[in-house]
Amino acid sequence: MSDKICAECQEPAELKCSGCKMVSYCSKDHQKKHWKQHKALCRPFEIGETAEIGKCLIATRDLNPGDLILVEQPLVYGPTPHMVEEGPVPCPGCCRLIVGEKSPRCPNCDFPVCDPGCPGLCDMENHGHECMILGLRDISAINGLHDFYRQDALLALRCLLLQKRHPKKYAQLLEMQSHLDKRGSGTDTYNDIQDRVFNYLDDNFFRPLKCMEMKTGKNILPDTSKETIHKICGIIDVNALEINQDAEISALYPTAYLMEHNCVPNSVHSFDNVSQGYKISIRAALPIKKGEHISTMYTHALWGTQARREHLRETKYFSCRCKRCSDPTELGTNFSALVCMGTNEQPCGGIQLPLDPLDDTTEWTCSKCEIRLTNNEVSYLVNQIGEEVDHVQLSSPTVRDLDAVLTKLSTFVHPNHYHCYAVKHSLIQLYGYQQGYMPSQMTDDTLIKKASMCRELLDVTKRLDPGNSRLPLYTGVILHELHLVNMIMVKRKWDLGMKTRVKGILAMLQECNKCLAEAKQVLQHEFTTPAGEKLNKLISTSAQEFHRWIERNKIDLSKN
Template sequence: MPTCEVCQQPANQICGGCKLVYYCSRPHQKLGWREGHKFKCCAFKIQYSDTLGRHMVATRDIQQGEMIIKEKPAVIGPRITCPTVCLTCGKSLDPKEFHSNWDYYKCSKCNWPMCGPECEAAEVHKPECKAMTDRKYKCDIKYQGPNKVQAAYCVISPLRVLLMSTSNPLQYENIMHLESHLEDRINTPLYTILKANLVTFVVQVLGLPFDEETILKVASIFDTNSFDVRSPDGSRRLRAIYLTASMMDHSCKPNTKHIFLGDDFHMAVIATVPISKGDLITATYTQSLWGTLDRRKHLQTSKLFDCECERCKDPTELGTHLGNIYCSVCNNPFGPNTEWRGAMIVSTNPLDETAPWKCEKCEHFILSKQMVWGNNALKQDLQKLNKTIPNEFEEFIEKYSQTLHPTNHLVVQAKLALVQIYGNYKGHSLTELPNALLQRKLDLCHELLEIADKLEPGWSKFRGTLLLELQGAMTMKTKREFETGKFTKAAAQDELMESLTLLQEATNILRIEPSMKDTLELKITELTQLLDATAPET
């Protein structure tokens, strides 16, 4: 029988957090927590290996939907370049919202744009403000029109870490022990600019006692370890370092998702699938709907490592074919090989960006640089489309239907845009959609859910959002068919119960998302009312 962690007597109450420690009573559990278990109670441990470096491993079985980590940022601040934002809360600033003189509210001491007096007085701004005012430095950012990108913000986040060396030396040391990869970045064009701007600002303008290597190391630690932080409404976008979460290994098919909670941007890491004891706990540092060429290029550039996960090794990307195109020889309508219609071009070695791409049936091949060029050209075409006009996305899909596989990542992104437009945008709401487009939305949701089940299975936000879109379209279709007499009350009830099952799963996935509470409650109310309206009379 297990024994109590405090008194070593027989115990049957297990710690709900780590599931590793037992207590004989509630008072001893509280005592054990105060005496140090709170610092050890977690479902993971940090390990080191030559291949992975520091990484996170589950110390017990972790349930789907379980919160593994909740962590406040060690440091948070603006991105390297961004539109004018408040240094304290990160809100994008527009003088029209705050003042009538076509300029921002400015900190009364250092002159940096802020929301107002409350943000000016915030603790996070005080150290940098003092460092600047002590040297009589005044920020000179002026309003130059909406969305004007400012390069001056590159100094703020690194400066906040450097100032911790005296205000919070323990936190400073913890951050400085993170991987930087400075040796790989030092001669890049970006770091040549940072040498001129960031180092000059810290050393010459502010007169702080740091050498060039330390300053650039801090910048590189940010680039290697920071998370892109966004508020639910999109009004704030920053970058932050989370000391524990940064230990998670990357995977292009992760077993966790993360969200940001509250105005102080606590990060919650949540298991999207069951994780077994001993398994790696993984996150993704790129976009799941990008093809392997784009994902690996992004990781090489931003995080300085070559991903060799299961998905990246597979030429078909776990059977999704996100990076594949049709073979122009086998799919030539006048060609001799009619039995090879649908044959695809796949990479001969996905882990080598210079490897040629070859048809899976015939001997036709394409050089890697041709694939990269074509991918980039079509990506630019996609990015030019108006995000509110569905016909442009439909035309893109049709235009490249003989070239791109139906689940090529560019087609998938176009289809996802259509799912978001149909049923949600003005002029295309569910009540306004003709039956043909309503069915189109249903078909697209089913297609994308098949991809989500392979790339982001379980309780991922991608799957949850698709389930919610599918449920809404199914409910509208049932409502129309009931009102036109195509469905009896019993048949409508059966269809609505299927919609309810989808809504329940979507709610399980999305209820922790800060911006989804009202939407989910409205969906549940609407579906409940429809179920009542179609209930058989008693």
């Protein structure tokens, strides 16, 4: 509908809804009359545009944490491109992972599916429409389960299929930024898309489709040109949101894609599952003032500034200059800081930070001595450390293995460095669960060490993600583990008849209660992922057990 037409009577209109700026009215009477219908759709933002970032979402009123900003269905969704070539793949009908070495096949196109009777296979909005095109390939040429997914082509094909079935959706999709100027002919990205998507689709499906169209006189896919497919792949790479539920799914949304990036985002989004069509709900994570831009995060919150900015340049084609990237200490966390090695005679005890983290050629200076490092030297050192940490983390490490790595890391990087964070987060999930470190086997010193580690991790996490926008699962795990270690210490003292130390015990119990309540709040929108659902159930069970113990021992948590 034109923004100059009254939503109630379709006559010319100049008066816009003050809440969302999305619809117009010819009079206030018609605006009031239309409110019942418009209320559910009224959005607290308008679409603006700036020279620096292009189109964006701008709040049209003050928003508080938890306020709903936007709910919408995707234009299209499908398996995430660039998936690994081994391991389970999603069913095209229901998007659940296909388990087992020998998967069943779609009876019409021979595509790998979870079950030949999967309802989504016949649904024209899911697999039904593409099934006919996929069935054009010579079945004898299929090379096993991963043949289709290896080419990363299904989501691009689903985008192309919007041309005839949903032309308005297709037009919305083509309005999205593709950055073809940065991924054109001759680039590695162009060559990769040409081989993995265009050549694969054209050789196996589009050529037989054109022959069929010539015979029948039907025009099923008007445009399958190389230029269009490259543009669509660019649109997917730049704008798609990833949904990690049972399988890795990518979806393109008509409005949500306009949220700009910030390494401290002020919004949080959650997805319904496949039965609800992966509907997205976006809420305020932090207070948002009228006129402020609504932001999300395009990269990983637990990467250092160098890694985040490099990823954004390579995949989203811009250099982030947000407050976290601009701050050498990363909001006071020292998340990328190194320990200064000093001179050959004696380490000085200082820390190394970049002079200007927004400059890729910046020097790193020490807080106590004159030693300086180049950005390339730091990058090399951190990458070497990262490879070693990854190797240990992927080899089913023991508590001793991770403790040894952490000790080694302390020579080179700050205790809050993101490599240390990763090791500590793994460690707190091994203390209390691994043989030799079961609750009854841990010494008091080990319990105190775990509790201290949890509090350190919690402090860093809250600084990096104050709105619980990107790290709710990490935060939930830390809070739950802090509760558990406190309860082990409390029960140990209780069983030893040390009830006289009520103040210390009461403080730990109050912290337990606070951790469980905060974890529940942090995870309130994490019910559609297997990990989120499992963690929510675990915390619910722990809360019930905690309150039963409190009641049984007649403890008043409200005391000072």
